[in-house]
Amino acid sequence: MLNIIESYIELKKNLGMLINKSGYKNAYLAEQIGIPAPTFSMKKQRGNWNEVEMSKILAIIENEKLEDYFLLELMREQKDEKRYPVSELTK
Template sequence: MTNIIDKYKILLNSVPRLIEISGYKNEYIAQKLEMTPTHFSAKKSKGNWTIQEVEKILKTISNEDVEDYLDDMVFEKCFPGKLIDSKQFEKRMGWK
């Protein structure tokens, strides 16, 4: 059960990085959350988002880059240690 809470904490701590990766400006996201840019910046710094705010942020910033970053986070958690890319994998498997 605590595994879910740990994942949520990781997600909360990743929100600023996800916003950066998304390419959206803080002002745009603040507008979508119906808050001032100043209030948004303060919440972003402190990381004290509500569940509803996190949900709105993720829906607003969702794009391929953000999804790739989240997928990488999951892979790193599930498969700790050194990962290889597909070309290295194909080489090790003897595929051309």
């Protein structure tokens, strides 16, 4: 359960970066989710999105390129973790 909350916090913190990587303009996304562009920009800087806004934004920007980028970042974070061969895991 704690893992879910930590993932949510991480997503909320990095949503601005994901928006930048998606290639969508702030004004377009603001219009699509129904908030003024200046408010959108402030929320992006501060990372104070609510769940409905996050859901709407992710529904628009989610694509394979963005998922690949996010997966790469996760792999970079875990690069120093100890690895085990499959044969060891099956024992």
